[in-house]
Amino acid sequence: MTTQKRNGIERKRGGEWDLSHLFPSVEEAEESLKRSARKVEIFNTRYKGRLGTLEPHQFRRAVEEYEKILESLGRVHTYAFLLFATDSSKGGILNRFEQEITKIETQLLWFELEFIRLPEKRRSKFIEESGKYKYLLLQWVEEAPYRLGEKEEQILTKKELTSFSAFTRLFDEEMGRFRVDWDGKEIGEEELLSHLYSPDRETRKRAQILMTLELEKRLPLLTYLYNRVVEDWKLTNCDIRGFESPEAPRHLSNRVSQKSVDKLVEVVNKNTDIVEEYYNLKRELLGYSHLLDYDRYAPLESREERVPFEEAKEVVLNTFQNFSPTFHQIAQRAFDDNWIDVYPRSGKRGGAFSCSTTPGVHPYVLLNYTHTRRDIFTLAHELGHAIHQYLSQQAGYLNQNTPLTTAETASIFAEMLLFQQMKKELSREELIPLYASKLEDIFATLFRQIVFTNFERRVFSHIGELTADQLNQIWEEENRKMFGNSVILTSNYRSWWSYIPHFYHTPFYCYAYSYAELLVLTLYQLYREGYPRFEELYLSLLKEGGSRPPQLQFESFGLNLEDPNFWERGIKFLREMVEEFRELVRKEKGK
Numbered sequence: 001m002t003t004q005k006r007n008g009i010e011r012k013r014g015g016e017w018d019l020s021h022l023f024p025s026v027e028e029a030e031e032s033l034k035r036s037a038r039k040v041e042i043f044n045t046r047y048k049g050r051l052g053t054l055e056p057h058q059f060r061r062a063v064e065e066y067e068k069i070l071e072s073l074g075r076v077h078t079y080a081f082l083l084f085a086t087d088s089s090k091g092g093i094l095n096r097f098e099q100e101i102t103k104i105e106t107q108l109l110w111f112e113l114e115f116i117r118l119p120e121k122r123r124s125k126f127i128e129e130s131g132k133y134k135y136l137l138l139q140w141v142e143e144a145p146y147r148l149g150e151k152e153e154q155i156l157t158k159k160e161l162t163s164f165s166a167f168t169r170l171f172d173e174e175m176g177r178f179r180v181d182w183d184g185k186e187i188g189e190e191e192l193l194s195h196l197y198s199p200d201r202e203t204r205k206r207a208q209i210l211m212t213l214e215l216e217k218r219l220p221l222l223t224y225l226y227n228r229v230v231e232d233w234k235l236t237n238c239d240i241r242g243f244e245s246p247e248a249p250r251h252l253s254n255r256v257s258q259k260s261v262d263k264l265v266e267v268v269n270k271n272t273d274i275v276e277e278y279y280n281l282k283r284e285l286l287g288y289s290h291l292l293d294y295d296r297y298a299p300l301e302s303r304e305e306r307v308p309f310e311e312a313k314e315v316v317l318n319t320f321q322n323f324s325p326t327f328h329q330i331a332q333r334a335f336d337d338n339w340i341d342v343y344p345r346s347g348k349r350g351g352a353f354s355c356s357t358t359p360g361v362h363p364y365v366l367l368n369y370t371h372t373r374r375d376i377f378t379l380a381h382e383l384g385h386a387i388h389q390y391l392s393q394q395a396g397y398l399n400q401n402t403p404l405t406t407a408e409t410a411s412i413f414a415e416m417l418l419f420q421q422m423k424k425e426l427s428r429e430e431l432i433p434l435y436a437s438k439l440e441d442i443f444a445t446l447f448r449q450i451v452f453t454n455f456e457r458r459v460f461s462h463i464g465e466l467t468a469d470q471l472n473q474i475w476e477e478e479n480r481k482m483f484g485n486s487v488i489l490t491s492n493y494r495s496w497w498s499y500i501p502h503f504y505h506t507p508f509y510c511y512a513y514s515y516a517e518l519l520v521l522t523l524y525q526l527y528r529e530g531y532p533r534f535e536e537l538y539l540s541l542l543k544e545g546g547s548r549p550p551q552l553q554f555e556s557f558g559l560n561l562e563d564p565n566f567w568e569r570g571i572k573f574l575r576e577m578v579e580e581f582r583e584l585v586r587k588e589k590g591k
């Protein structure tokens with residue numbers, strides 16, 4: 001690690017990101033906020049209450065100004081967020097900035113509302129001549145029927161704190177108090193669940209029992225809370241806002257149709273034998289007569305190899321080079337120009353992410369690199385996001401971000417590229433755990449999330465309150481369908497629906513993970529089949545960001561998201577992977 005002087009301040013370089021690309025100091029960010037507040041005043045004087053009198057080209061200029069203001073605010077927010085991400089003592093700054101930003105943004109809320117209430121003819125004229133903002137404005141119009149008047153929206157926002165948010169907060173607090181004794185040490189939920197990955201079966205079993213005991217203690221409360229969440233969601237979205245179904249608001253924000261979600265769910269449900277087959281092979285490898293629910297995550301590798309970051313970097317760069325020079329170039333810049341914060345340190349948050357910024361500034365990647373093979377995949381994944389975010393900046397600030405359903409288009413793809421690359425380099429003994437962890441990752445996103453969705457669909461279609469036993473029953477049945485005869489679900493597993501945060505926080509959110517995963521597997525399958533001009537089409541898709549609906553974006557590959565055959569392609573690819581795994585296991589056994 002080298003040290004470099006800049007503006008008289010000692011800065012540690014190498015492995016840490018450089019936030020001066022956003023702002024040289026907190027004070028400068030603060031100044032920028034003040035400038036934005038003044039710009040909003042000018043903007044409002046100029047346009048508020050007058051949209052109906054503008055010419056289309058004047059309206060378009062108004063949208064451009066609106067975008068510029070939001071872009072400046074976004075830049076400050078990103079800066080404060082990233083500052084806090086690597087130094088938790090900066091929470092005060094983030095909080096202060098967020099409050100100021102919200103205050104300024106609230107003064108701009110009228111813009112969207114006034115636009116959607118314009119006479120339809122004028123509105124259409126504006127949309128027609130809005131150039132790159134067309135799809136954004138169409139989205140506003142699409143959401144319009146579900147928006148209430150200003151007064152009602154205010155009432156709902158205020159009451160939300162004592163209804164839906166109150167229930168989810170109680171859930172968080174209750175689970176936050178979760179503590180069990182583990183060999184004389186108090187541990188929380190996350191650490192307890194990490195013991196399910198232990199190579200020792202007794203350890204895994206003990207973790208499962210302790211988890212179950214804790215959940216069952218809380219089951220009356222969690223059942224009550226979940227019933228309230230479901231009821232409140234239905235009341236707000238269906239009865240008050242008028243959505244056709246409780247899942248419809250999600251499809252609207254994910255920019256996908258009910259039909260394409262239904263096709264996805266149908267195809268995934270139809271192909272659960274892939275999961276069953278895999279776990280039967282895993283049972284064989286572990287040498288067990290039965291695989292129980294607490295054996296699902298049992299590791300298959302005997303020892304973990306340490307991979308230095310320099311080596312990971314090289315593998316990932318080589319992988320990208322073989323796919324696309326553009327991918328390689330952007331990734332190389334990420335390493336050279338300090339876009340990445342590599343190692344864990346005190347005060348830095350856990351996990352990994354890539355954060356898109358504003359046009360003209362590169363994305364920032366946070367890692368917590370601990371030298372495992374899994375970390376190389378995380379590096380590829382996050383760099384995939386960064387490449388996507390970097391390219392989509394060309395679409396402009398309001399268009400650059402994608403909905404969740406297409407947000408993984410480059411990240412999961414990058415992981416698949418890396419997987420194929422590593423396959424060529426590893427020995428058979430190393431390949432088995434590599435395949436296992438990749439397949440288990442895919443199952444967790446693809447199949448498990450659809451089990452969640454099946455569970456939610458049954459819960460939400462039930463009239464009246466559900467008892468804990470009814471919820472346990474639905475959970476058990478839906479999980480059984482996925483595992484078939486491969487994994488025996490013990491009676492302890494019945495209550496394990498009750499700790500899934502998404503059920504309480506964001507109903508019907510989970511299918512989007514599955515949607516994203518299968519979309520990319522399908523895309524990857526096209527690439528393997530040598531689809532003509534793949535790289536070029538793929539890069540232009542990434543550059544579009546969220547400026548067109550996913551349905552239209554994928555048409556350029558001749559794909560239709562509402563066609564079951566579309567989804568089957570990704571499944572076909574997955575089947576082949578399990579087939580290759582079976583072959584590896586067969587050779588290993590025959591040795």
Ligand SMILES: [Zn+2]
Nearest residue numbers: 381385408411
């Ligand atoms: Zn991701």
